[in-house]
Amino acid sequence: MDLSHLNHQQRQAVTSTKGPILVLAGAGSGKTRVIIQRISWLIQVEQVLPAEILAVTFTNKAAREMQERLKDELRGRQKGVQLSTFHSLGVQLLREHIDQLGYRSNFVIYDTQDQQSVIKGIMEDHDLEDSGLIDAKGVHYEIGQAKNRGLGPDHFLQQRDSTRKTQVGQVFTEYQRVLKGCNAIDFDDILLLTLKLFEEYSEAMDPLRERYHYLMVDEYQDTNRVQYQLMCHLCQRHHNLCVVGDDDQSIYGWRGADIRNILDFERDFPEAKIIRLEQNYRSTPTILKAANQVISQNPQRMPKELWSQKPTGVPLEWIEGKDEAEELELVARQIKIQVLRHGRSHSDYAILFRSNFQSRLIEETLRDSGIPYQIIGSTSFYERKEVKDALAYLRVIHNHSDEVSLHRIINYPRRGIGKTSLIQANYYCQLLRKPLFEICKQARQHSRIPTEAAMSMESFAQMILRYQQRFQQETLGEVLRDLLADVGLIYDLETQKIDPKTKEKRVGFVMELMRGLDRFVEQNPEKHLRDYLERVMLFTQNDREEELVSNQVTLMTLHSAKGLEFPFVFLVGMAEGVFPNQRSLDESGEEEERRLCYVGMTRAREELTMSMARRRKRYREEVSQTMSRFLSDIDSSLFKVAPGAKMDMGQKALQKKQSRADFFQQLRRLQ
């Protein structure tokens, strides 16, 4: 096998297939390439069966990319290699074994909204809502943090001196009970329950320990403790583990990523080999130098070298607008000019931002400028009310116990099952210890439920059962169409008295959902409703099948950009408060934000442009903004036009005028 496109250290990492190794290296040093080549080496040289190889990535997008790169490399022989995220691996195992843990295999996955509505419900039931000590969001956060560290309600209940903590503990306990009752698990449970399988049903899991002879983990710096433990179980038997990561790119601390996983690797795997990669093949020295200046302000970094042999490259660009609209217009024009001048494709460009809400204006601006674009990773689609409502029908059909979804739809669109009827139904649930759906099925037998409502409940339940049948037999997409027509969801949306534009949008989203299901069926004719639901829960919108990736500018958050690269990168919104994000600063200091900046900058291969607006609209009022602190860490000589300006006002104005004149001149020349 040809290893000439790897450097010495990479080759070492690729060919040291036995035992644990840790590849610790900076951005763009070819870590991902190591994983790809290693898999290729295992299959081609060591004749390892693909099914014995497991590579874990952090996002589905990364998994798919790796799949593509492997396909290019192995042309079919990669078939059978398992590439997945910890979460999808977990779901796969749970499907098979979750009954051991007291759930049924048709479990559903609760997202943040579902979780919070459960928590709200519990707090209402226990009159904890206006205790002033806790709120649903806070409890949700605490539960999440605890779960990421592998802790349960006891962790809170033990802290007797804090009423707040004990209340959180009570809600937490109840929360787990409710979820179990709904046969639902949350994202953290996916990992926790999988781990529990390994710990408590160890023998049943033995085949799994046996299965993967070679385990690889990309973006290792972002794993949390639970994932780490899971990883240990998976490679326990064979011990052939290769993890690659970069402590400077650890940007998921808020989700429990634990840097100890890197620090303790040597302790937990004493025979581990540590390999460092020091050459960056991605960016120009200019970009790399700037990125290093930003990250070097962080204390307590692991020592790492990173150099690039590429030609120096062009200086960094800086764009400043009077407000966000102007900032983004300038960015758009810049892209337009460059595409024309250099004959580049739009797909060579990425616009990266800190927070999702920034994407709206970017999108509008690009649309107005006629620049084609695609947005990656926005979760908002599946969080929209109308989409969630439609999905709730599917979830209830799949799992009658899913009471969060059931409550969403039992009276939407209206079918005369009001609040009081539900309270009565609920009373019978508790009295007879039956799930709500069972009560609905025979609502007329329960005298306290008003007759009208009871009839309605029964026919609702019958309808669900009818569609459950149909989903098992007919094409998913068609049944969904019938279902939504039957319950009148689209009709309800269309007859709402709101402005026609939003109305159109909402209907459009539901249509898109139906098209998505059609596409899913086309691509996976054998799969069932449960597969679709699983996909929808795990794969956010990222997965839009890369429709014609060609010639579109990519828009995404800095977080989703990790691991990717583009010839031209624009980092927009480089203003204090936005990036670094204020809340993040307050809660966890600037270091992670700084790493995020490092990640963003090092996505660029040839040219990096940063931009900000001097004023920004926030809700109603306008606020003036100052330049992001990260910019002042970059040597101004690396910029073509230095941001903020160390020059006096006169010069500054002049330069601005000058560059604007240049700019318009260029525009004219191009037209």
Added chain:
DNA sequence: CAAGCTCTTCAGACA
């Protein structure tokens, strides 16, 4: 009990 209205609150990243 439903419908329509205003008011408030919220916008940190992801699986």
Added chain:
DNA sequence: GAAGAGCTTG
């Protein structure tokens, strides 16, 4: 700019 809460009205 969107969604939920809470109010009034029919």
